[in-house]
Amino acid sequence: MQPSHKVRPVFDDPNLVSSAGLVPALRLAESAGLYDLLAGVTVPSPNASAKAACVVGGMLAGADSIDDMDLLRHGGMTRLFGGVRAPSTLGTFLRSFTHGHVQQLDAVNAALLAGLTERVPGLLAGGDGFATVDLDDTVREVHGHAKQGAAFGYTRQRGLNIQLATISTPLAAPVIARARLRSGNTASAKGAGRLLAQAITTARAAGVSGQILARADSAYYGWAFVGTALRHKAWFSVTARMTKTVTRAITAIPAGAWRPIEYPNAVFDETEQRWVSDAEVAEIGFTAFTGRRKAEHVTCRLVVRRVKRLQPLASDGTAQGELFAAYRHHAFITNTTLPTVKADQHHRDHAIVEQVIAELKDNALAHLPSGKYTANAAWVALAVTAFNLARATGVAASLHRARWATLRKKLIDVPGRIAATARRLDLHLPLGWPWASAWEALWATATAPPAPITT
Numbered sequence: 001m002q003p004s005h006k007v008r009p010v011f012d013d014p015n016l017v018s019s020a021g022l023v024p025a026l027r028l029a030e031s032a033g034l035y036d037l038l039a040g041v042t043v044p045s046p047n048a049s050a051k052a053a054c055v056v057g058g059m060l061a062g063a064d065s066i067d068d069m070d071l072l073r074h075g076g077m078t079r080l081f082g083g084v085r086a087p088s089t090l091g092t093f094l095r096s097f098t099h100g101h102v103q104q105l106d107a108v109n110a111a112l113l114a115g116l117t118e119r120v121p122g123l124l125a126g127g128d129g130f131a132t133v134d135l136d137d138t139v140r141e142v143h144g145h146a147k148q149g150a151a152f153g154y155t156r157q158r159g160l161n162i163q164l165a166t167i168s169t170p171l172a173a174p175v176i177a178r179a180r181l182r183s184g185n186t187a188s189a190k191g192a193g194r195l196l197a198q199a200i201t202t203a204r205a206a207g208v209s210g211q212i213l214a215r216a217d218s219a220y221y222g223w224a225f226v227g228t229a230l231r232h233k234a235w236f237s238v239t240a241r242m243t244k245t246v247t248r249a250i251t252a253i254p255a256g257a258w259r260p261i262e263y264p265n266a267v268f269d270e271t272e273q274r275w276v277s278d279a280e281v282a283e284i285g286f287t288a289f290t291g292r293r294k295a296e297h298v299t300c301r302l303v304v305r306r307v308k309r310l311q312p313l314a315s316d317g318t319a320q321g322e323l324f325a326a327y328r329h330h331a332f333i334t335n336t337t338l339p340t341v342k343a344d345q346h347h348r349d350h351a352i353v354e355q356v357i358a359e360l361k362d363n364a365l366a367h368l369p370s371g372k373y374t375a376n377a378a379w380v381a382l383a384v385t386a387f388n389l390a391r392a393t394g395v396a397a398s399l400h401r402a403r404w405a406t407l408r409k410k411l412i413d414v415p416g417r418i419a420a421t422a423r424r425l426d427l428h429l430p431l432g433w434p435w436a437s438a439w440e441a442l443w444a445t446a447t448a449p450p451a452p453i454t455t
Contacts, residue, residue: 016416018075024393032119043096058072102378130213160184176387193224200214200232279306
């Protein structure tokens, strides 16, 4: 590809837009009830719902700071959308939020997810059989001394902590059930019980009727997480900390109980008809949290995956020392009824939440734009709205597993030209756009009449 030397750029067309995909995306949001839900947010700012929708629209188009919201005011955007506000107005709007208003946005997100699953049933496809709720947190590094709540956390970077819970199924990519901004030095597991309870409630409201598996890493190994899962009749799968109790249980596993598992580098032995791998899995009965009162002791399964060390460690001469010198052990507790290998596989799939975090950091959460803590908390809540809406547009366009950046490239950032015909606006899109059929499928879903109410 070679550029033409006859090009002369002129910024003079008032009818061009660079993000035509915002039209079906926001119409889908409208049909799922976003604008009605935002009207219930009592933040003391005129036309708060329009301003919140502006922030969501900007995030969908790739804005990751307040200044980037100016991309909503180019060309013919004001002909396609009403209520577009300047970045300075949106910044003032975010700074007017209090903690209570942020919680109202959290409730909006929960209700919106239910509305989106009704409009786009495939958003949580398979939820009538099995679904997973994953908890994790991350530290978003910030700079400058004016950031309220910034502190040094477990990453040893000065930042703010974001805790989130996702919902996914074997057939559907994850959506975000809940997210909250916290001080940078907040312990990972703080508030885990409440967040998990809210996430499970949100999943049920969004149509998940099957068995729920709550997963988390070792930072959440505690009664708060496991007890909440049990109270909500959910399975749990939590990475165990290598305490003395856990290591004693691992050494008690009989040598014949270890089974090779199909691993990325496993080789199938035709003679013995089995997988030969350095990874093996076994389980043993276990009682967790014996240091708490007896009512909070949890009888469960301790599933252990071990991988042979490439460089064995020095042993202390005991049988236990030799075992841990030769193998790396990864243990988790669970109350599922899944076979051992399947339980291990489902637990390792917890890493799917890391992909959601990466997508957020690659888009709206590349920055936390304000110096005020509650403004950043509102920004995080609106980023959740944008993420779930982007996921819904992808499912409506049959791009079920596409990441947010891919959806933006294929569906949102589509150039268009507005032409007036009688009382209608025609939006002319590029001829030969590779994802035109996907875009049209999104448009059909976003503009379709609501499904009839069945009684």
